[in-house]
Every structure is written in structure tokens, then in C-alpha cells.
Amino acid sequence: MSFSGNSKILKLRREKCYLRKKIFFMSIVWVILGFILLVIGGEFLVRSSVALSFKFNISKMIIGMTVVSFATSVPELIVSLQAALTGSPAIALNNVIGSNIANIGLVLGLTAMVGTIVVDNSFYKKNWPALMIFSMALYYFLKNDNLLSRLEGLILFAAIVLFIIFLMRSSRESDILDEVDETLAVVSNFKIIVWLLIGAAALFFGSEWLLDGAKQIALSAGVSEAVIGVSLIAVGTSVPELAASIIAAARQEKAISLGNLIGSNIFNIGSVLGLTAMIHPIPVTEHQILSNDILWMIGFALILFPLSYFKKRYEIDKFKGFLLVLGYSIFMVMIFSHK
Numbered sequence: 217m218s219f220s221g222n223s224k225i226l227k228l229r230r231e232k233c234y235l236r237k238k239i240f241f242m243s244i245v246w247v248i249l250g251f252i253l254l255v256i257g258g259e260f261l262v263r264s265s266v267a268l269s270f271k272f273n274i275s276k277m278i279i280g281m282t283v284v285s286f287a288t289s290v291p292e293l294i295v296s297l298q299a300a301l302t303g304s305p306a307i308a309l310n311n312v313i314g315s316n317i318a319n320i321g322l323v324l325g326l327t328a329m330v331g332t333i334v335v336d337n338s339f340y341k342k343n344w345p346a347l348m349i350f351s352m353a354l355y356y357f358l359k360n361d362n363l364l365s366r367l368e369g370l371i372l373f374a375a376i377v378l379f380i381i382f383l384m385r386s387s388r389e390s391d392i393l394d395e396v397d398e399t400l401a402v403v404s405n406f407k408i409i410v411w412l413l414i415g416a417a418a419l420f421f422g423s424e425w426l427l428d429g430a431k432q433i434a435l436s437a438g439v440s441e442a443v444i445g446v447s448l449i450a451v452g453t454s455v456p457e458l459a460a461s462i463i464a465a466a467r468q469e470k471a472i473s474l475g476n477l478i479g480s481n482i483f484n485i486g487s488v489l490g491l492t493a494m495i496h497p498i499p500v501t502e503h504q505i506l507s508n509d510i511l512w513m514i515g516f517a518l519i520l521f522p523l524s525y526f527k528k529r530y531e532i533d534k535f536k537g538f539l540l541v542l543g544y545s546i547f548m549v550m551i552f553s554h555k
Contacts, residue, residue, distance in 0.1 A: 236436060243432035250426025251452045254291040257418030262287040263400060264411035270401040271408075286487060289480075292453055293488045294423040299445075300496045304431065307445035308498050309364075309505055312489050313513045314450025316351075316481040320516040321544025323454055324477055327461040328537025335474055335524045335531060342386070343478040344521055346379055350485040351514050358510065362500040369493025376486025426452070442502040443551050446509050474532065481517070504551070512547050519543075 265287040274283070292311060299307035327333065350372070357368040426449065434444040492498060500506055523536055532540075 239432060240436040243429040243436065246425045246429030247433065247448065247452070250422045250424070250429060251455070253418040253422030254295070254426065254453070257415045257420075257422055258287070258291040260411045260415030260418065261290055263403075264408050264415060267400040267403040267408045267411070270403075271405070286483075289483045289487050291419060291422070292484060293491060294419050295426060295449065295453070296488050296492045297495060298423045298427055300492055300498050302427065304427065304441050304445075305498045305500070306440065306442040306502045306505065307427065307430065307449060308492060309358075309489070309500065310442050310445030310509055311449050311453070312484045313505070313509050314446030315453050316484055316513050317446070317509075317516050317544065317547065318450050318454040319477055319481055320520065321540050321547065322451065323458045323461060324474070324532065325537045325540030325544060326458065328532040329534050329541065330462050330537075332534070333474055333532040333537075339474055339478065339524070340521075342383065343474075343482070344517075347478050347482055347517050348514075350375065350482050351517050354485050354489065355506075355510055355514060358500050359506055362506075364489060364493040364498040366494050366497055369490045369495075369497075371490075372486045373490030373494060376483065376490060379482065379486070439552070440502055440504070442505055442509065446551060447548060478520075508551070516540075516543070 265283050269283045292315060296308040296311050299305065299311065324333070353372065353375070354364075357364055357372075430444050430449055431441065433448065434441050489498070523539070524530060524532065527533070527535065
């Protein structure tokens with residue numbers, strides 16, 4: 217082969233390498249923009265939903281325990297639903313599984329390292345048992361036939377509705393006052409409509425950009441969509457909560473309610489996966505979801521009970537927070553080493 221032929225081949229290789237790097241970089245940009253839009257869309261949706269609820273004279277307790285809870289889960293729901301509908305069921309499942317792992321291992325762990333988190337009685341009597349039931353139910357449904365069917369999605373969603381009713385009957389209104397912004401009661405109808413439109417548009421485009429970018433990163437990095445779903449997408453959806461919790465803990469404010477964090481994990485399974493499966497059944501397409509990822513999710517949920525008794529009772533202190541973060545770090549290393 218002539219010298220000029222070799223130089224052309226080298227030039228083509230350099231151009232391909234440059235193109236791959238450019239695509240990878242742009243994919244990261246799209247993912248970041250997608251996350252930003254999801255956060256913005258989620259915030260506008262929560263505010264408009266609460267303001268609209270006040271217009272219908274719904275009590276603050278019901279708003280806090282239903283409207284706020286469901287509205288804050290909508291970004292995850294949109295991402296999972298979009299992933300399922302566009303042929304990426306691994307992302308649809310691992311978005312939730314990874315988010316539940318990150319909420320405990322990363323959010324709870326890092327926040328506890330900044331400031332001690334108090335564990336109240338409701339954790340032992342309500343939240344932790346419910347989390348274990350929902351987690352084990354999800355595992356059983358998926359393990360049974362490698363599919364989360366419409367019927368199973370309906371069962372999960374019905375269970376979350378019953379759980380909310382149970383919480384409403386056993387909670388006091390003072391327990392959820394911090395979650396409802398009373399200033400939204402005087403917002404005009406026009407502003408509510410504008411907020412809803414902004415929220416809907418941001419959620420739609422945010423989920424599109426996030427999923428397109430994440431799929432391209434998986435392709436470029438040579439990892440599966442399940443790995444990207446349980447790591448990049450899951451951590452990204454947990455970042456706003458993580459940032460708010462650490463800032464609050466550093467200021468010695470009410471950092472994070474363990475009950476609210478566990479409640480978020482329960483809602484992820486019951487409402488996000490439940491509703492997604494009701495609209496479009498979710499198959500298990502990658503082996504690691506059942507053999508590894510969901511077992512870590514159950515493990516992190518399980519360890520919370522003995523951890524709250526270990527060393528100092530009814531507290532998640534810095535040392536316990538470090539153990540959670542260490543466990544999460546091991547999980548991340550393992551999923552990428554077995555890509």
C-alpha cells in the first residue's frame with residue numbers, strides 16, 4: 217500500500233475518533249439539559265398542582281400527602297414511561313431501582329455525614345414495613361415471568377393509593393405543613409395555567425433529551441442501558457434532593473425526613489412503575505436487573521432497620537452515613553466492572 221493510502225486511512229481514523237468524542241460530549245450536554253428541564257418542569261408542576269388544589273378548597277393535609285407526593289414523582293414517571301414506549305425497558309426499570317438505591321446510599325448517607333438524622337417511630341411502624349412490602353412485591357412480579365404486566369402495575373398503584381389513605385388517617389395535619397406552601401392559595405388562574413404549560417413542556421423535552429443523550433452515552437461507552445439507567449439517570453434525578461438536603465443540614469435546619477425519603481422510594485415503585493406498567497407492560501430485557509440491581513435495592517432498604525439501632529439508637533449519624541456511602545460506592549464499582 218502506498219504512503220498516500222496509509223495517510224488517508226490515518227486521517228479517516230482521526231476523523232472517526234474526533235466524531236465519536238464530539239457525539240459523546242454532545243450526549244453529555246443533552247443529558248445535563250434534560251436534567252435541568254426535568255427539575256424546572258417538576259417544580260412548576262408541583263406549584264401549579266398545589267395552587268389548583270387550593271382553588272378547589274382541598275385541605276392542606278390531602279394536598280401534602282397526595283398532590284405534592286404525586287407531582288414530585290412525575291419527572292421519574294415521564295422518564296420511565298418514555299423509556300418503555302421507545303423500546304428501552306431497562307432504563308424504565310432501572311431509573312426507579314437506581315433512584316431508590318441512590319436515595320438511601322447517596323442522599324441519606326451524605327446528608328447524615330453532614331448532620332445527624334433522627335429516626336422517629338413512624339419509620340418502624342409505617343414507612344419501613346411498607347417499603348419492604350413494595351420492594352419484595354416488585355421483585356416477585358419481575359422474577360415470576362420477567363415482566364411487569366398491566367395487572368401487576370394496577371396492583372402496585374392500588375397499593376400506593378391504599379397506603380396514602382392509611383397515612384392520611386393516621387397522620388396529623390401539623391406533620392405535613394412544611395410540604396405545602398400556603399402562599400400558593402392566592403395565585404391567579406392565569407398564572408396556574410402558565411405554570412402548567414411550562415411544566416408540561418419542560419417535562420416533555422427534558423425526558424426526550426435525557427433519554428436520547430443517555431442512550432448515546434451507553435452506546436459510546438460500551439455499557440448497557442441498564443447500567444446507564446441505574447447510575448447516570450438515577451443519580452441525576454436524585455441530585456436536586458441531595459443538594460437541598462446537604463445545604464439544609466449544613467445550615468443546621470431540618471435537613472431531611474427519613475420518612476419522606478422512604479416515602480419517595482415507595483412512590484417510585486407504586487406510582488412510577490405502577491402507572492408505567494398500566495400504560496405499557498415493562499419486560500426485563502437485561503439479566504443484571506434481577507441478578508444484581510434489584511437485590512441491591514432490597515439490600516439497602518433492609519439494612520436501614522438494623523442500622524438505626526446500631527451504635528446510637530434512633531439516629532443515622534456520620535459513621536452510619538459513611539457506611540451507606542461506602543456501600544453505594546461499592547455498588548457503582550461493581551455495576552461498571554460487570555458491564
